[in-house]
Amino acid sequence: MDILSRIIGHTTVFIVLFLSELMVINVGAIFFSSLLSLPIFPSSTTKQKPHIIIILADDMGWNDVSFHGSDQIPTPNIDALAYNGIILNNHYVPALCTPSRSSLMTGKNPIHLGMQHSVLYPTEPRGLPLSEKLLPEYLKEIGYRTHAVGKWHLGYFRKEYTPTYRGFESHFGYWNGLQDYYTHITQQLDPQYSEYKGFDMRRNLTVAWDTVGKYATDIFTNEAVRLINDHDTSRPMFLYLAHLAPHKGNEDQLLRAPDEEIAKFSYILDLERRIQAGNVGEVIDALRNRGMLENSIVIFMSDNGAPTEGILSNQGSNYPLRGMKGSPWEGGTRGVATIWSSLIKKSKRVSNQMMFMTDWLPTLLSAAGVNRKQLGNIDGFDLWPVLVSNRISPRSEIVINIDDVSNYAAIRRGDFKYIIGRTETGSAWLGASGNSSEGTSPQYDPYKVLYSKTGIAISGIVTAKQAMKLKGRKTISKTNFQERILTIKDISEMRKEAQIKCNIKEKSKIFCEPIIAPCLFNIKNDPCEMVNLAEKRPVILAMFKKILMKHRLSVIPPSNLNGDPKANPLLWNNTWTSWDEPNPLALTYTNAKEFQQYSDSATVRNSLGSWHLAGMYPEGKDGIHFTVINIPSHMYHLWCATTSLL
Numbered sequence: 001m002d003i004l005s006r007i008i009g010h011t012t013v014f015i016v017l018f019l020s021e022l023m024v025i026n027v028g029a030i031f032f033s034s035l036l037s038l039p040i041f042p043s044s045t046t047k048q049k050p051h052i053i054i055i056l057a058d059d060m061g062w063n064d065v066s067f068h069g070s071d072q073i074p075t076p077n078i079d080a081l082a083y084n085g086i087i088l089n090n091h092y093v094p095a096l097c098t099p100s101r102s103s104l105m106t107g108k109n110p111i112h113l114g115m116q117h118s119v120l121y122p123t124e125p126r127g128l129p130l131s132e133k134l135l136p137e138y139l140k141e142i143g144y145r146t147h148a149v150g151k152w153h154l155g156y157f158r159k160e161y162t163p164t165y166r167g168f169e170s171h172f173g174y175w176n177g178l179q180d181y182y183t184h185i186t187q188q189l190d191p192q193y194s195e196y197k198g199f200d201m202r203r204n205l206t207v208a209w210d211t212v213g214k215y216a217t218d219i220f221t222n223e224a225v226r227l228i229n230d231h232d233t234s235r236p237m238f239l240y241l242a243h244l245a246p247h248k249g250n251e252d253q254l255l256r257a258p259d260e261e262i263a264k265f266s267y268i269l270d271l272e273r274r275i276q277a278g279n280v281g282e283v284i285d286a287l288r289n290r291g292m293l294e295n296s297i298v299i300f301m302s303d304n305g306a307p308t309e310g311i312l313s314n315q316g317s318n319y320p321l322r323g324m325k326g327s328p329w330e331g332g333t334r335g336v337a338t339i340w341s342s343l344i345k346k347s348k349r350v351s352n353q354m355m356f357m358t359d360w361l362p363t364l365l366s367a368a369g370v371n372r373k374q375l376g377n378i379d380g381f382d383l384w385p386v387l388v389s390n391r392i393s394p395r396s397e398i399v400i401n402i403d404d405v406s407n408y409a410a411i412r413r414g415d416f417k418y419i420i421g422r423t424e425t426g427s428a429w430l431g432a433s434g435n436s437s438e439g440t441s442p443q444y445d446p447y448k449v450l451y452s453k454t455g456i457a458i459s460g461i462v463t464a465k466q467a468m469k470l471k472g473r474k475t476i477s478k479t480n481f482q483e484r485i486l487t488i489k490d491i492s493e494m495r496k497e498a499q500i501k502c503n504i505k506e507k508s509k510i511f512c513e514p515i516i517a518p519c520l521f522n523i524k525n526d527p528c529e530m531v532n533l534a535e536k537r538p539v540i541l542a543m544f545k546k547i548l549m550k551h552r553l554s555v556i557p558p559s560n561l562n563g564d565p566k567a568n569p570l571l572w573n574n575t576w577t578s579w580d581e582p583n584p585l586a587l588t589y590t591n592a593k594e595f596q597q598y599s600d601s602a603t604v605r606n607s608l609g610s611w612h613l614a615g616m617y618p619e620g621k622d623g624i625h626f627t628v629i630n631i632p633s634h635m636y637h638l639w640c641a642t643t644s645l646l
């Protein structure tokens, strides 16, 4: 396909696909009538809707999974998922936590939500607009049980913004963007409020003091496994597992991981890089044990690229891509992603089908039987049929961002990418390559992938399917199965194919300074953004200027607000809470029964009445702090005085 037709976009791609299919099928009338009249997916009555599991890593870089070629941090369970499924190597994400999660939950580009600039700070009285319908709300409507575990980062200043008011039946995790892995204390990053510190871990609305001292990755994994084990398997399940790892903790602390995890990476010279993502294997194993994996869609991805430098650096690496978290360069926005499902017919492949975070909502709903047309005015494409059968992606353009506060914009269309504005922070090539100069890594061991919990569970499913086929048709050759078990050869080939190489000679590099003039790259030939084609390709450059102008018309101004001092955790029993509620502390009293499972409780009686006290906060200044359950709002001011008497 020539360059112009790539640029013209998806209309052309669709026509080409359409014609070629007509020629192949050669039964135009049947094709037309089937296209118009038949549902694409089997109706919900004939087959149970698939379980959907999204495992989201936080700030994991391109080179922080070993399936992209680095030996430095082996990720055998994630790799097993990737090699058995599809490695999504052209998967774009907004470059920061809040915008990325906003688009995942709504199917909309953050520029259409006012969420395109920066992240949500703990003291900001805003959140993902309540006018938006979120993925779990759609899924709940069609019969799914919906659970969120881990990070939220989409607002909590009023309780209506928190996960259990937005379609999730349950949430165990934290509302802010980061925290300490053990104390679960979140420190405000905004310099104006940098002294604000508070505890941030909840079961639904209830403060989960019992988690103090427990490692975040472990408690989230345990919760995911518990939810799977308790699930009524006659219902479809949506599990959103948003890990803290490998995001950095608070500014004043190093990354923290259990000693046994750190010891595994003793060969990495950079001590802050000795970390590991959440435990994917435990979750897959639990799904297999409950008989749910056979009918599951499992996605593992990062919300944005790694922050290799700066105050929130986790020493993650986007090598060999340019730039990092928060920037429109590939290192910030081309995200690690893989999908596995036994429903995918063409699996065990590396995909270059273009995809954006917004596409997951319509894609997953499509897998659950909801037509894209029912979803209204969203930006996402339904890529489910495209992924299942390895067809050409209808997506040919991604507005990576238009951020007029930071003053930059970036768009990918076809093979080309256009960047304009202020991007100097993190515009260099950063991050560990995994080469021996950074410490000697053990050689990649594909057997560790095959024998990982994930590898074993998926092999079990494939083998069971093959056995069923043999049983049904005695004449079938024992080696001629449509689906086959993963081999060492598959691993080696896919790993090689998934690796990005820059392939640009020093003399071919063309400098680019997007704050002075827009830059243009051919991402297919130059994924490392080293050759600025702005001067060589004036027609394409002009076209991008027009495309940007067109998209500017639909941008909603960023919703960022100044911090509110009333958010200060000191006012709220050292917790980050929904401070804009009429009685913020009452939030933690709403579910007394659940809370008492985890905490010692007591009943207090005095002249004003009686109420329950529960929950012990071991780090309180005065020794012990209690959380009060069922306190009438007019008694709230007496709360501190009363508890200090106990």
Ligand SMILES: [Ca+2]
Pocket (backbone or CB within 6 Å): 058, 059, 096, 097, 247, 303, 304
């Ligand atoms: Ca992130």
